[in-house]
Amino acid sequence: MELGRVLDSLRRAVEQAPDDAVLRAHLAGMLLDAGLAQEAIGHLGLLLARDPGDPDARALMRRAVAAEGGPGAGDEDGPGSFDLPPDVLGPGAGGRSTAGGEFDWGAAEQDLTAGLTHEPIATSLRLADVGGLEEVKAELEAAFLAPLRNPALRERYGATLRGGLLLYGPPGCGKTHLARAVAGELGARFIAVSLADVLSSWLGRSEGNVAELFAAARAQAPTLVFLDELDALGRSRGALGRSGSALRGVVNQLLTELDGVASRNEGVFVLAATNAPWDIDPALRRPGRLDRTLFVGPPDAPARAHILRTHLAGLPLAADVDVEALAARSAGLSGADLALACRAAAQAALREAARTADPQRSVAAADLQAALAGVAPSTAPWFATARNVVLFGDEAGAYADLATYLRSHRML
Amino acid sequence: MPATVTPGPAGGPPDPDDRYTLARGLVAAQRWAAALDAVAAGLAAAPDDPVLLGLQVRALRALGRSAQALPVAQRLWTLAPEDPYPCRLLTLVLLDLGQVDAALQAAGRAVCLDPQNGANHLALSRAWADSSRPGAVERQLASARIALQLDPSSIDAQLQLGTALAASGEVAAARAAYREVLRLEPGNAAALNNLAVLDLQAGAHRAAARTLAAALAADPQDRDAQRNLDVVAVWAVRRVGWVLLAGPLPAMLAAALGWALVGRLLAAAVLLGGPLAATRWWRGLTEGQRHHLRTLPRRIPPARWLRWPVAAALVGGAGLALVLLAPRLVAGPAGAIWALAALALALARVLAATLRRSRRAEVAGRWDRVRHR
Numbered sequence: 001m002e003l004g005r006v007l008d009s010l011r012r013a014v015e016q017a018p019d020d021a022v023l024r025a026h027l028a029g030m031l032l033d034a035g036l037a038q039e040a041i042g043h044l045g046l047l048l049a050r051d052p053g054d055p056d057a058r059a060l061m062r063r064a065v066a067a068e069g070g071p072g073a074g075d076e077d078g079p080g081s082f083d084l085p086p087d088v089l090g091p092g093a094g095g096r097s098t099a100g101g102e103f104d105w106g107a108a109e110q111d112l113t114a115g116l117t118h119e120p121i122a123t124s125l126r127l128a129d130v131g132g133l134e135e136v137k138a139e140l141e142a143a144f145l146a147p148l149r150n151p152a153l154r155e156r157y158g159a160t161l162r163g164g165l166l167l168y169g170p171p172g173c174g175k176t177h178l179a180r181a182v183a184g185e186l187g188a189r190f191i192a193v194s195l196a197d198v199l200s201s202w203l204g205r206s207e208g209n210v211a212e213l214f215a216a217a218r219a220q221a222p223t224l225v226f227l228d229e230l231d232a233l234g235r236s237r238g239a240l241g242r243s244g245s246a247l248r249g250v251v252n253q254l255l256t257e258l259d260g261v262a263s264r265n266e267g268v269f270v271l272a273a274t275n276a277p278w279d280i281d282p283a284l285r286r287p288g289r290l291d292r293t294l295f296v297g298p299p300d301a302p303a304r305a306h307i308l309r310t311h312l313a314g315l316p317l318a319a320d321v322d323v324e325a326l327a328a329r330s331a332g333l334s335g336a337d338l339a340l341a342c343r344a345a346a347q348a349a350l351r352e353a354a355r356t357a358d359p360q361r362s363v364a365a366a367d368l369q370a371a372l373a374g375v376a377p378s379t380a381p382w383f384a385t386a387r388n389v390v391l392f393g394d395e396a397g398a399y400a401d402l403a404t405y406l407r408s409h410r411m412l
Numbered sequence: 413m414p415a416t417v418t419p420g421p422a423g424g425p426p427d428p429d430d431r432y433t434l435a436r437g438l439v440a441a442q443r444w445a446a447a448l449d450a451v452a453a454g455l456a457a458a459p460d461d462p463v464l465l466g467l468q469v470r471a472l473r474a475l476g477r478s479a480q481a482l483p484v485a486q487r488l489w490t491l492a493p494e495d496p497y498p499c500r501l502l503t504l505v506l507l508d509l510g511q512v513d514a515a516l517q518a519a520g521r522a523v524c525l526d527p528q529n530g531a532n533h534l535a536l537s538r539a540w541a542d543s544s545r546p547g548a549v550e551r552q553l554a555s556a557r558i559a560l561q562l563d564p565s566s567i568d569a570q571l572q573l574g575t576a577l578a579a580s581g582e583v584a585a586a587r588a589a590y591r592e593v594l595r596l597e598p599g600n601a602a603a604l605n606n607l608a609v610l611d612l613q614a615g616a617h618r619a620a621a622r623t624l625a626a627a628l629a630a631d632p633q634d635r636d637a638q639r640n641l642d643v644v645a646v647w648a649v650r651r652v653g654w655v656l657l658a659g660p661l662p663a664m665l666a667a668a669l670g671w672a673l674v675g676r677l678l679a680a681a682v683l684l685g686g687p688l689a690a691t692r693w694w695r696g697l698t699e700g701q702r703h704h705l706r707t708l709p710r711r712i713p714p715a716r717w718l719r720w721p722v723a724a725a726l727v728g729g730a731g732l733a734l735v736l737l738a739p740r741l742v743a744g745p746a747g748a749i750w751a752l753a754a755l756a757l758a759l760a761r762v763l764a765a766t767l768r769r770s771r772r773a774e775v776a777g778r779w780d781r782v783r784h785r
């Protein structure tokens with residue numbers, strides 16, 4: 001009875017401080033002593049997922065597996081061999097044994113990651129490299145990045161590393177770019193997933209892929225899961241026709257995973273992006289799931305200047321090119337529109353250089369101004385739809401930030 | 413293992429449906445451009461794959477590229493001439509392109525190939541809906557009824573039945589059909605829009621405005637609902653014209669009877685009360701309605717709907733000026749001229765409205781857009 005109370009206290013303490021490896025290892029050890037090997041394996045799995053080389057955790061895991069009667073049970077050196085013959089396991093298969101006969105947890109961990117289709121994104125981009133979007137960056141910082149970097153802060157303010165943030169806005173305005181920057185901040189602890197990653201022709205496998213994705217995220221926690229084009233992945237189930245049964249299963253599984261009923265989601269933060277939040281299944285936006293939304297609108301003047309500089313970098317520019325002035329004259333254009341204008345200006349300068357046989361011809365301010373004038377904001381159709389959403393379909397005020405933007409830009 | 417669950421990719425043979433999965437999923441998610449890419453990748457390996465060709469037709473139609481979809485649909489039909497599905501797809505593409513007679517032939521063939529499939533009768537009903545042949549309305553209705561009989565749970569068939577009933581003048585039954593759609597699928601934008609069209613045709617503009625707002629809430633990209641909301645906005649502006657023309661009448665009457673002071677007071681009340689009432693009315697509108705009215709000139713040339721209220725405002729304003737500045741003239745020739753002008757304007761308005769109504773009856777759906785799924 002006394003041991004049970006101690007274990008309860010320890011469980012609560014681990015819940016409060018999930019990153020405290022020593023505490024978790026202690027709990028696992030006590031659980032083993034109490035004969036609760038299965039629960040101990042769960043905690044030890046988390047410890048080894050974070051640090052596969054942890055000798056204490058490995059020793060405890062060997063004990064736990066032995067107690068459960070799993071592979072290698074009764075073998076003091078751990079699960080070094082399996083009963084299946086090599087021809088069944090395939091070439092090279094023979095268990096994860098090192099030369100010393102000890103189970104190679106690091107290699108097993110690599111196998112687990114390699115088996116997933118959701119590869120971590122490798123990028124050197126950082127949030128500081130993203131021009132503008134200050135509000136979005138601040139929200140991301142407050143919701144996930146700052147608590148992640150600073151456990152003391154997290155403890156002090158009772159912040160959790162779970163939850164979700166939905167970025168929405170017109171296409172070409174930097175939502176995915178922002179996510180890539182978050183990936184750069186997080187390194188390998190970032191899993192990006194789109195509809196193509198999840199869909200499988202195998203019945204029930206698409207749901208399995210979603211479950212696998214979240215299992216991987218939990219194993220590598222703290223992790224940020226980026227769901228790109230959520231309107232495809234989490235499309236409203238009511239709008240799915242007869243051919244959408246696979247997608248319906250994906251949405252249901254996504255809801256289950258976001259709730260984290262089966263397993264704890266501490267350390268799993270979900271960032272989603274969409275051009276059409278009104279097409280997303282409403283259940284996905286309920287509290288506890290993707291309950292925070294942020295509007296990512298067309299870039300403001302400083303952001304446009306930043307984007308222009310990025311796209312003009314490497315081009316021969318004339319002395320009269322004033323990026324700030326160009327940014328001021330390109331209000332309403334998305335990042336994609338600006339990129340298009342820069343390409344058009346470069347092509348115009350190239351044509352002119354070829355026509356006049358002047359290899360020194362640079363991209364002049366006039367080229368850029370003409371190119372910018374020739375680009376119509378690609379966001380216009382999106383805003384036409386968004387306006388209808390705000391005017392007719394937002395009694396709950398879910399799109400308050402969008403309405404504010406539309407009003408401030410005289411679109412309402 | 414349950415019979416419906418096939419083994420995963422690592423544990424079983426390759427699935428012949430594998431190349432369809434992504435394209436089907438993208439079509440279901442309405443990611444049309446991405447679906448086209450996925451289909452193209454699949455067709456590179458199997459150029460005559462009928463499933464992929466069908467998905468390609470659907471994606472092209474959804475993107476408004478029916479002209480490009482036509483050769484694909486025709487190819488699909490030649491590949492599977494005994495299958496009604498290509499015939500149905502071809503029907504829809506031909507209807508998009510306005511080739512109604514050819515669409516009727518394709519839909520008829522689909523029905524011949526499989527008369528027990530409600531979808532084939534539904535395609536035929538849609539083709540008859542676009543046809544101007546004698547008896548088209550009756551045939552549209554008959555086909556819709558068969559389609560629903562064969563597939564009672566089909567929302568599309570129920571919607572088509574409502575449209576067919578409305579076309580044949582059975583308004584109450586059409587309403588019931590659309591309400592049944594809404595019972596089966598609450599928030600169905602097409603049913604809401606079509607109910608609003610019935611309201612518009614019955615002159616219930618306020619009810620239509622509410623229903624259209626609900627349609628736009630359900631589907632913010634619904635162009636038909638937006639255009640129908642324009643009809644409501646134009647109606648509201650035209651009603652203002654009547655108020656402007658009739659407003660000075662009591663003051664004019666009082667002045668004509670020699671009660672100059674009463675006439676002036678009434679005219680002042682109109683001048684003060686009119687803007688107040690207008691402000692109250694404006695504030696009573698929803699934000700969406702206000703925005704729609706404000707932006708109406710961007711969508712419909714003002715010359716088409718502003719002439720009447722402007723003319724009414726001028727005549728009404730002249731009447732008020734006469735009462736306020738020279739009330740004695742109201743009983744004389746000036747008053748008579750004003751009365752004649754007002755009467756002529758009112759008659760012109762009524763005549764124009766009557767003509768427009770009959771013209772609209774000839775060119776069905778010019779403004780009041782009935783929407784199919």
